[in-house]
Amino acid sequence: MRTTRFLPRLTSALLLLVLAACQSAPNAPVTESKPEPAVAETPPAELPAEVAKTPEAPLKPMPQRNWPESTLAVPDKDSAPRKIAYDTLLTSRRQEDKIQAGWQYRRNRQGNIVGFEFSNHGGNRVLSPRRDAPKNQFFTRDYQFRFDDRARQDIHLMVSDWVPSRDRQFRLSELMNSLMLFFPRKMLPAIVNFGERNIVTLPTGEEIEFNAATQEVAAGVFVEAPVDLNPDGRARKFPDISYTGGGVMVRADARGTDPRLSPSALILNNAAPEDCVPGSPCARCQVPSRALWEQTGAVRFKFATDQEFHQFLLSRCAFGLPALNSATPVAAPNP
Numbered sequence: 035m036r037t038t039r040f041l042p043r044l045t046s047a048l049l050l051l052v053l054a055a056c057q058s059a060p061n062a063p064v065t066e067s068k069p070e071p072a073v074a075e076t077p078p079a080e081l082p083a084e085v086a087k088t089p090e091a092p093l094k095p096m097p098q099r100n101w102p103e104s105t106l107a108v109p110d111k112d113s114a115p116r117k118i119a120y121d122t123l124l125t126s127r128r129q130e131d132k133i134q135a136g137w138q139y140r141r142n143r144q145g146n147i148v149g150f151e152f153s154n155h156g157g158n159r160v161l162s163p164r165r166d167a168p169k170n171q172f173f174t175r176d177y178q179f180r181f182d183d184r185a186r187q188d189i190h191l192m193v194s195d196w197v198p199s200r201d202r203q204f205r206l207s208e209l210m211n212s213l214m215l216f217f218p219r220k221m222l223p224a225i226v227n228f229g230e231r232n233i234v235t236l237p238t239g240e241e242i243e244f245n246a247a248t249q250e251v252a253a254g255v256f257v258e259a260p261v262d263l264n265p266d267g268r269a270r271k272f273p274d275i276s277y278t279g280g281g282v283m284v285r286a287d288a289r290g291t292d293p294r295l296s297p298s299a300l301i302l303n304n305a306a307p308e309d310c311v312p313g314s315p316c317a318r319c320q321v322p323s324r325a326l327w328e329q330t331g332a333v334r335f336k337f338a339t340d341q342e343f344h345q346f347l348l349s350r351c352a353f354g355l356p357a358l359n360s361a362t363p364v365a366a367p368n369p
Contacts, residue, residue, distance in 0.1 A: 093259035097219040097228035103139040104226035112184035112338040136244040151178040154249040172196040187338040200265040207290035208267030215284040238281040255279035294327040319351030
């Protein structure tokens with residue numbers, strides 16, 4: 035019974051002790067949550083203006099090779115016939131734009147393209163006077179690309195400068211002729227119009243660009259200087275055409291006759307190593323023309339394949355042909 039009487043007092047005492055303990059205990063520190071400092075966002079790196087504004091490079095436009103003389107093709111065979119066929123047909127290829135000069139292309143009796151040619155008739159930087167046939171003044175620089183029977187053997191270019199003499203009369207004996215061959219002979223020459231340019235592809239696969247209106251060399255692996263207008267035919271220079279490509283060129287010059295029948299020919303090695311001094315045997319080689327061309331009949335080049343000519347160069351000169359492109363056939367089967 036006593037326990038029951040003291041329960042309310044015990045309870046009150048306990049409550050007082052608890053309250054006293056709470057008041058005497060130090061207040062627990064309150065940690066204020068400070069906001070984290072704002073981190074500045076790093077803007078993405080900006081591309082250079084010329085890069086950021088430049089879209090993907092468009093594909094380089096290519097000329098449309100719709101004509102047979104414009105088609106790129108490897109030679110049909112290696113050897114050319116021993117005789118020249120004089121039944122080829124020469125046809126003019128006119129451009130829609132009458133300002134452009136166009137060219138002429140040559141077909142054989144089978145209807146195959148075996149050459150093309152064009153002329154600079156003057157009135158420009160290379161040839162200031164203009165051609166005037168009625169006055170017997172044939173001011174021209176002619177380019178003739180030939181590949182008889184579509185064979186590798188005799189692919190060549192003939193460049194001729196026509197200039198009247200002192201008496202203003204034209205004589206065949208004063209015609210300045212230069213014949214050129216280019217190696218390696220990977221393909222047949224081709225010509226195509228592309229806007230204001232006519233583009234010629236050499237047997238090496240390299241290109242020359244001609245002004246489509248005047249037929250002046252405009253770009254590519256040829257550099258030309260003006261026609262020599264000296265009225266003294268005996269002092270006149272041969273066509274000043276330089277080949278700047280990466281192959282080998284054979285060149286022969288003659289006044290009024292076929293250069294292949296001239297006493298000698300020059301072989302220039304544009305693929306010479308960097309340490310080769312210009313003019314030294316590793317860069318040029320002079321040989322008798324009879325060593326390169328048959329001197330009778332069709333006057334064909336003696337080496338139907340590039341391998342044969344390569345061996346000749348190694349035996350006579352201090353160099354051979356540059357490495358041939360394995361992706362392009364070097365020899366074509368003879369029929």
